[in-house]
Amino acid sequence: MDSHAIISAARIRFVLVGTQHPGNIGAAARALKTMGLTRLVLVQPEKFPHEEACRRAAGADDLLAQAVVAPDVATAVADCRLVLGCTARSRRVALEEHSPRQAAARLAQAAGAGPVALLFGRERTGLTNEELQLCHAAVHIDANPDYSSLNLAAAVQVLAYETRLALQDAAAPVEDPAEPRPAPATHAQLEGFFAQLAQTLEQIDFHKGRAPESAMRKLRRLYLRTDLDEKEVRLLRGILADCQRMARLAQPEG
Numbered sequence: 001m002d003s004h005a006i007i008s009a010a011r012i013r014f015v016l017v018g019t020q021h022p023g024n025i026g027a028a029a030r031a032l033k034t035m036g037l038t039r040l041v042l043v044q045p046e047k048f049p050h051e052e053a054c055r056r057a058a059g060a061d062d063l064l065a066q067a068v069v070a071p072d073v074a075t076a077v078a079d080c081r082l083v084l085g086c087t088a089r090s091r092r093v094a095l096e097e098h099s100p101r102q103a104a105a106r107l108a109q110a111a112g113a114g115p116v117a118l119l120f121g122r123e124r125t126g127l128t129n130e131e132l133q134l135c136h137a138a139v140h141i142d143a144n145p146d147y148s149s150l151n152l153a154a155a156v157q158v159l160a161y162e163t164r165l166a167l168q169d170a171a172a173p174v175e176d177p178a179e180p181r182p183a184p185a186t187h188a189q190l191e192g193f194f195a196q197l198a199q200t201l202e203q204i205d206f207h208k209g210r211a212p213e214s215a216m217r218k219l220r221r222l223y224l225r226t227d228l229d230e231k232e233v234r235l236l237r238g239i240l241a242d243c244q245r246m247a248r249l250a251q252p253e254g
């Protein structure tokens with residue numbers, strides 16, 4: 001990898017969510033290290049640190065030692081400008097779906113601008129729908145439709161390998177100093193926007209008694225698909241703030 005690829009590699013977080021078997025954490029660390037990747041994040045691991053994790057890491061214990069443990073997915077990816085979630089079950093969620101190759105290309109490209117994350121679910125149950133909702137898109141490794149669930153560390157290996165190839169392909173971004181491109185919005189900025197959007201829709205009585213979840217799911221999908229940058233999020237939030245102000249003015253006195 002050239003120096004640009006090494007800098008980008010250090011910005012790609014592999015986030016294991018709720019991992020049940022410590023051996024899988026070790027095997028995932030090994031999978032990452034073989035591909036020149038270094039950032040392992042663990043969200044509520046059931047058993048960590050654990051000797052089984054060290055044993056299966058087989059020399060990648062430096063990655064285990066540096067692994068960041070986070071209390072939830074939102075915290076683990078708050079500063080990330082792209083979040084993708086790996087799911088063994090295809091097309092179950094209302095999310096755009098990528099192959100590992102497409103996902104890796106997107107991660108390698110976005111890592112040029114800042115941290116990015118790839119989520120992996122629990123061995124028994126995968127990622128929850130709520131966790132997948134936090135993602136820009138889902139990633140599915142094409143597999144035998146009757147037996148499509150890979151071992152967690154095996155799934156990490158497939159994505160780590162594709163990520164390595166994509167990093168080698170991704171050219172260093174050419175910045176026009178006259179017109180620097182605004183950075184894509186972070187996860188936390190997008191969630192701030194979604195929270196204000198949900199609040200505004202309530203205030204303008206958009207739902208008319210219907211449950212708000214379905215509209216919010218569709219709106220999340222729409223906005224997450226468009227790769228909003230920081231300036232665009234500020235513009236949209238400005239519009240919402242005016243809607244909220246008008247809604248307050250329109251309220252009957254008393």
Ligand code: SAH
Nearest residue numbers: 086087088120121124126140141149150155
């Ligand atoms: N029984 C779980 C499978 C969990 S496997 C389920 O049905 O969801 C553990 C994790 O490995 C998954 O959450 C996913 O992140 C990853 N994984 C396994 N197989 C995969 C596949 N075919 N495509 C993408 N990710 C996969």
